[in-house]
Amino acid sequence: MIEKTIFFITNDVDDIHVDFLNNVEFVKKQNPTYNVELYDFKRFEEYYKKINLEHYEKYYCKLNKNLGALIADYIRYVLIYYQGGVYMDIKSRPKMKLENWINNNKNHVLFRWTTKAHDEILIGFLSSKKNNEMFREMIDVIHYKIDNYNNNNINIKKSRINILNFSGPRIFTKVWEKHALEVNDNYHQYVIRVAVKDYKNKYNIPHYSTVFEHLVVNQ
Secondary structure, eight states: OOOOEEEEEOSOTTSOOHHHHHHHHHHHHHOTTSEEEEEOHHHHHHHHHHHHHHHHHHTGGGBOTTOHHHHHHHHHHHHHHHHOEEEEOTTEEESSOGGGTOOTTSSEEOEEEESSSOEEEOOSEEEEOTTOHHHHHHHHHHHHHHHTOOGGGOOTTOHHHHHHHHTSHHHHHHHHHHHTOOOEETTHHHHEEEOSTTGGGGOSSOOGGGOOSOSBOOO
């Protein structure tokens, strides 16, 4: 059975737009049989130190905290691997109760996002039992990229592309292809929707595509 926890991530719970909080509350009421957890970077760091201090110090501490999407990518993989459950972007909500369409006889629920511009696994919604080897490998891949990060090979003006390839859907899709897990083609269009209007202007840190900095620091 996929663990009945829903994870949302923000950078700072003490400085978060009310529309995001309202969305989290909506999801709680919509899914009363689920435990809904809102993690910010500080809460995750305290959690990660307890469960894997070595990885926290050796890898997480080297990621650039000014790049919110990069940190959120890493956090979602760790939470799903170690705890299992459902991850959703804080701007999004299900169109119906999760228990109405998540088949708990499965080990995971993933969606493929296929449009003219995209053909990749959606990472804005992830659902899996804990200890799924694909998520462990995804964490390992990011660790490998941290270990081998070379400032001279990175064009920081391409922030969006850098993150997509480092921790985002492009690299996640490559890992998925190795494992060839079952996915639902475009099913997210019917069950997940963006609920917070103008969400990019409601984040309390600049959108990652506008932050021209290196992904790995403190090497």
